[in-house]
Amino acid sequence: MWIVNKSTERNYLRTIQKASEKIKQLRAEVGALKVKEPVAVIGMGCRFPGNGVDPDSFWRLLEERGDAVGRVPPERWSVEAYYDPHGKTPGTAYTMNGGFLDEVDGFDCGFFGISAGEAAALDPQQRLLLEVSWETLEHAGIDPDRLKGTRTGVFLGMCGSDYHQAHLGSGDPERIDEHSVTGVALSTAAGRLSYFYDFHGPSVVMDSACSSSLLALHHAVRSLREGETEIALAGGVHLILTPEPYIGFSRLGALSPSGKCRAFDASADGYVRGEGCGLVLLKRLSDARRDGDKILALIRGSAVNQDGQSNGLTAPNAPAQKDVIERALADAGLAPGAVDYVEAHGTGTSLGDPIEARALAMVFGKRRPLPVGSVKTNIGHLEAAAGMASLIKVILSMGRGRIPGSLHFKNPNPHIPWEEIPLSVVTENTPWPRERGERVAGISAFGFSGTNVHMVVSGPPEEPARTPDRTPDRTPDPTLDRALDRALEKIPERPLHILTLSAREDLALAKLARSYADLLLRDDGVSPADVCHSANTGRHRFSHCTFVVGDTRETLGHSLLKLSEKPPSLPEALERERGACPEVVFLYPGHDRWNAGMGAELYTAHPVFRDAVDRCGGNRGSGTESCLSQISDRLCRQINPQPRNGDLRQIGIVRSGVACTGLFRRPCTVFLRRGGREGRSRLLFRLICGRLRIGNEPRCHFEGRIVPKVFELRVALDEFSPPALVEPPLVEFEG
Incomplete structure (x- = not known):
């Protein structure tokens, strides 16, 4: 039994009272700061x-x-x-x-x-x-x-x-x-x-x-x-x-x-x-x-x-x-x-x-x-x-x-x-x-x-300089970090940009394309990445839509000019039926199709892809598995030679596949090419489809379903011709 005398009780009460008063004071200070917040x-x-x-x-x-x-x-x-x-x-x-x-x-x-x-x-x-x-x-x-x-x-x-x-x-x-x-x-x-x-x-x-x-x-x-x-x-x-x-x-x-x-x-x-x-x-x-x-x-x-x-x-x-x-x-x-x-x-x-x-x-x-x-x-x-x-x-x-x-x-x-x-x-x-x-x-x-x-x-506030991302919870390695920094310097932020536009009708779409073309071609200080990001994520999606792809603002601008100068019925425009959506197919490579450089540019250019790769880190233990984890952290960063170890190769393909799914999110059909170890390939397929919650896998850890809903699941265990399966849903977007 715990016995508390009155003196101790009074001390407790005084401490609680002081804490309560301090909390009130801090709340008042926070409130005052909010009232003055810019x-x-x-x-x-x-x-x-x-x-x-x-x-x-x-x-x-x-x-x-x-x-x-x-x-x-x-x-x-x-x-x-x-x-x-x-x-x-x-x-x-x-x-x-x-x-x-x-x-x-x-x-x-x-x-x-x-x-x-x-x-x-x-x-x-x-x-x-x-x-x-x-x-x-x-x-x-x-x-x-x-x-x-x-x-x-x-x-x-x-x-x-x-x-x-x-x-x-x-x-x-x-x-x-x-x-x-x-x-x-x-x-x-x-x-x-x-x-x-x-x-x-x-x-x-x-x-x-x-x-x-x-x-x-x-x-x-x-x-x-x-x-x-x-x-x-x-x-x-x-x-x-x-x-x-x-x-x-x-x-x-x-x-x-x-x-x-x-x-x-x-x-x-x-x-x-x-x-x-x-x-x-x-x-x-x-x-x-x-x-x-x-x-x-x-x-x-x-x-x-x-x-x-x-x-x-x-x-x-x-x-x-x-x-x-x-x-x-x-x-x-x-x-x-x-x-x-x-x-x-x-x-x-x-x-x-x-x-x-x-x-x-x-x-x-x-x-x-x-x-x-x-x-x-x-x-x-x-x-x-x-x-x-x-x-x-x-x-x-x-x-x-x-x-x-x-x-x-x-x-x-x-x-x-x-x-x-x-x-x-x-x-x-x-x-x-x-x-x-x-x-x-x-x-x-x-x-x-x-x-x-x-x-x-x-004017706008000065934002603090951002330091390069590091994989969390790993042992620092100066040699590998320097190699990573050199690799990131060589890889462009985004080699190609896609700019999507939409409007309620073709004439409005042509006018919009012209306005974006004028912006890109007029201002040599404008960032094509910023323009594309704003157009792709900050505008409402209408039924008439089109897109252009380019590596510079000039390329994008001239492509948009061509769109704006064509007749009202733009052949490159896709008119969506209300409620209709083109099917998207995911095609994943087999074990023998993977290489150490796969996904390097995506890792540096896309935060969603990078986050998914980082979340798929191996167990943070010691010895061999810790070493495997650190090496696999770099398989998608183009700084290691092709690994001879088949397990490391499989870690790379699983992590790349999971990360790509996190980036593109909602397929209608999932295909996996056969290659190498069929069991490992099926493991990737089950992970992608949200069938497997990996928690005990020794070298790959991922929590949660990546694909919320898969409408149709197929496993192609034999070789097939990818164009016959992939191109039909995408052909409307060519040009």
Whole structure:
């Protein structure tokens, strides 16, 4: 019997109490860290003026210092009916310039399961969100089907209701049908995305005018940090569809009569309207690292506040701007000196620019010149989507290590005391070095409602260098390790690349092939392995599919060009019947067909194959079996001569066969060629088919079924002609 006296009992209780308090403290610390955890941007999509149909084309516009501002497209409305250059005639505007998209009425409604009748009642802003959201997920390398039923949130900024006015407010009640209300309501813009993708996280639309999209991003970051959301889709959209807002802003005197945004310049005379859509896909940094996502940038901190009572409802407030920037830096845990660049709100108004400059000076001090710029000089002020244009510009600049120059800055605004305020407007494409180990930027968006938002963003984190993999649980051998390293240096990562594409129809497939060809042939810095991996694993699979094989980006690109230039019915494309799948046959060599170099390139190039080989290690004992295990570890690595020992030869073929099955996964038929020892060959066959759980085999250990389901099992113990059995299911893929 164990007897505990009261003194010992009290000591135990005190120890337990201290442990409990320590656990509470550690939990609180972990919670605080999560609340401050950076949020990773893992994908983005956009439609911006100047043919900015994706991030790459938007970057080309910025790098070439393009000006996408022009006259309102004639298909929107009659300019003559609403334009008065003097602005004196009621019902007219003194400018009709803006940053416009090339096309806002095109929409593949069938792709999104929407009927033509419903699509006609659907606000083009909602149509644009559907298209850009799909592209954002593809940019992140995520098949939308993988997010079904997850706590993925949608956070949107919107303030335009032009289509609502043109449709419900047309004065013709007969135009109103069962789709009209849901088609134009701002709330359903987010709800429609959640419905289409089957997202189960928060789904909200926010309106704070010009700061709407950054406000949505701010709340998306908060939702992720608090654990409310696993993944977040955040951004904004704005389209200019009717002339009435031009008239109202002209009466307010807010628009630029010259039709140019001249941020911080002496000739700044007002803002220029613009339209577009920008979305980003977000994850907590720890989750993005866990999932192996490509991290484009980090949201380090954010803050939102209000002007309160200032000089007027729409007048900016310098102390409020200073406060929101300081609080965003505090949220990021960074000092003002860590910021390299500020993407300013920079609307080009004679009042707003000097106030913003003073607020920046109050935060960042007078110790150094602070580079500032404004994307509004390139594409206009996208209003609800303006913050997304700024964010995507900054992310692209960080990734490429240079800041694009802003336009139309010639003479500094005399209302800004430049000698006291160390701001430097970036007018030429400027290198962005990593002087402090990382690139950090601030992004501002100030709504005319008085709601201010500031974001602190940094470039992607430096990933630790990876050391060469070593077979676990073995005795280190410097001689063999050096030989392994030399072998790995000689073997290319992947000698050939396969790029698969799919679409709902042949025309779309040809267009997709052309876009991939342009990417591969245009950018000599692009990695063919990365492009193929993203296309093969990060896109949804549609019924019309094709593929090309090549060893370089040029080979792949030219093959794709040939596909895109052929008639709509692509002979290389395979149209799959719903539910149908081509049969796949596994043909395994016999005992006498194996050699020491078999599988070496697969081992270095394919993690799944490598993992399966490593999991098939021999018993980790001593003496002969330990030696056999170490030698067999290298039979697939092309560094040993052909073994004379038949047992070692069989270890190699069994491990290669198991690993290949793990790589290709689901056969319809399994064939094994006879050769050498029939008993050993049958052992491999039984292992491959999941018939045998090897646990006591002295030189080969593998747990679990490799092939989940084998539809038909055949053993060919006699020689046969492989082409007759293997080629028929694969012939459709030739070319």
